[in-house]
Amino acid sequence: MTGGQDEVDRQTAPTQRSSVKPAVFILIAAALAIFGALAGGYYFAMRPAILHIAVGPANSDDLKVVQALTQTFAQNHSYVRLRPVPTEGAAESAQALADGKVDLAIVRGDLNVPKNAQAVATLRKNVVVLWVPAGAKGKKKSDKITKISQLAGHKVGVIGRTPANVGLLKVILQQYGVDPAKVETIQFPITEAAEAIKNHKADVYLAAGPVNSKITTDAVAASIRNGESPTFLAIDSADAIAQNHSEYESADIPAGAFGGAPNRPEDEVKTISFNHHIVARKGLSDSTVAAFAHQLFAARQQLLADFPLAAKIETPDTDKDAAIPVHPGAAAFVDGEEKTFLDRYSDYIWWGLMALSAMGSVGAWFAGYLKKDERSNNTSLRERLLDMITLARRTDATEELDKLQAEADDILRSTLACFEDGAIEEGALTAFNIALEQFHNAVADRKLILMSMPQNLQRASAQLRAASS
Template sequence: MSPRSPWQRMLLIVLATVLALVGVGSAGYYFAMRPVTLKIAVGPQAGDDYKLIQALAQVFAREHNTVRLRPVVTDGPAASALALKSGTVDLAVIRGDLPVPKVAQSVAVLHKNVAVLWAPASAAPKGKRKAGKNAGIAGITDLAGKRVGVIGRTEANAGLLNVILQQYGVDPAKVQVLSLLVTDVAEAVRTGKVDALLAAGPLNSKIIGEAVTATAHTGREPVFLSIESSEALAANHPSYEAATIPAGVFGGAPARPDSEVKTVSFSHYIVAREGASDTTIATLTEQLFTARQIVMGEVPLAAKIETPDTDKDAVIPVQPGAAAYVDGEEKTFLDRYSDLIWFSLMGLSLMGSAGAWFASFLRKDERNNTVSQRERLLDMLATARRCNSAEELDAMQTEADAILRDTLNAYENGAIDSAALTAFSIALEQFHNAVADRKLLLVEVSPLPPVRGARPQAV
């Protein structure tokens, strides 16, 4: 085997180690930067929430964002909350006034809904242009014994009506509740099937606007019922907030409503399951507010996305990653991966030390061979000083040349250091001097050869 083979093997090992580290680093970067897809429960499919989440998911995919969304359709916020509780999804869109799973942590306020209560005015007498106010319903307390049409199939709006009634001391059992679709409003008002209506949604909700307009088209102008005790209601029920409906928000002539109306609001939240990655949720929160401007043109409701409440006494505790984004305390790349970088550097150092030891181990035989050759050179030095044969001196000289070649190769391969090479040089110089001196001595003491053809002289 060539004397360079251990060094070559060491180079191959070092090269393989470097390639392995590059491969591990590339794999780590790929897994760290590859998109994370989160399943989000939202419903119903025809609702505004689903349309907004679907639009956000499309923007995330189109922009090649780190976090992607995969909508999972449910029957509504209550079903979405159950899906989050069961662990079948990572995120959910829920209503703040419904039971919130203990595992839920808020990521963002998707939008705020307001309660809109109105009663169709009494029919105008013949020959009159305007209808008078509904004398039977002047306020919330007048709803006792009446029929209230709740727009939407969800039972949550009926629960909202019960909370409002209880705040005013009205027994919900004395109020008949009918579930209506927005397409049923005009017929229900025209036939007297309902005495009042309740809808809940964003102020710019298409459903509320259409329901109010449908009421007006029956010839009975809507009379909006103010919840004057909205602040007291919010104090008794933390999931609600006092709110106002601005004058003229629903358009029409005359303006609907004709003056500001007090009411209550509640929030629709995007919540994450407890234990979700803080880094992932922080990135998602950032993407939400970045994509909001893009989605607004397609889904105006996106303009209502707000940051979550980061107070410790918030109705729904905030997810730490979302709180970090809101408070400007997001971890930088070094903060996130400092431990990994530190352990990687430590691993490289250990691998370097192990590689150096292994390389030294591979050169052990070469070092031992160099030592034995140096001892052989010293033995030849002693032999040369008493050698009587020029041919034997020449043979030792040839062997010394081979030892010199092997020693220089060992020095180049790193098997010996400069001190060992210096010691070898001294021994080699002494050997050469000994051979030269011995050859000179052999020439001086050797008899002259007889001259060919000469006769011996007579004595």
């Protein structure tokens, strides 16, 4: 009966140890899953942010600048990447932002700015230029227009197809008490402006753009007649217009802004100005906008050689009463309060470490739970070893001692395997060693006693014990 139980115990021990292997695989799989989650989180945090920007019209300087920025960001492997979305003009770009179709847009400050738009940068400042071409042969000087108030009954040519410039003209006319209905307005495409001026298609011309705009400079140059320079009309009421329309500002066109000898204009000319803005939709990540603003101003110097207009890119107005509220991300860049990587993701890192700690605790508990049966089995084997000490001291046959010794070897093998698996601690192994040592001593002592007894006494003793049992 004892031998049968011993055999069962020896067969059970490897089975219990083998149950630990799936647990090891589970822990490895969990570790790999955690590593994969961390790697995926890092990739997600560091992958480029793609921002779609609406800009137009086609072949405009604005579109060319945005395309150059797109290439620069890509070449520099910047965090923010741009995807230009061409439109018919600033009005369409603003509508695309309002509809949520794009993340960024180039808009005119004197148009209806979407409610969800927040300023990121001022792309350029535009001035309004009004001038009268030099008179043709035979035209009386008394008919020459020198003031805006004289425009009633005349034809004004507006350079560019955008309706915004026509609206701008109406604002100016109304400020001077001129009925816009009494002024005929004709719009010319940018590519046809010089030819229209040479062919006297209008009496007065209006252009809106940067002071150093090539479009305006070419149009003014086309207005020269027989060496005579055009006459520039000053908007003396610019301050009043700016007071009544917050989207406009009073400005001056410096003498010689459009070149020539003599200078065109000969003296400084009073006018109004408005801005083209880069705006972002409200709700766009603060860190993304801050990164975009940082890249934009860093790339500005790289673009100056090919795009002089890039020098006009300015930081947005951060005042609370600004015409277009500044985006918090752009404000952080302007104020030098950009968040670092740790600032942006410290909460995620902290929670990640907490999650790892919790998962480690759960994993340790789970591993301990899976080894519960193995520890229980090892405890049973140790108790069996203690019982074997008593058996060794009572046995009357060396063959039985040899069997007990073989069983002890199996128990030793199983215990060492449990220790390597972590199922038992060093203290338990020490206790087992003490029991094993006592067993070996009991076997050795019993063998000495049996060897000193005559064979007939050994047989008689064995038969007596068998009969009593």
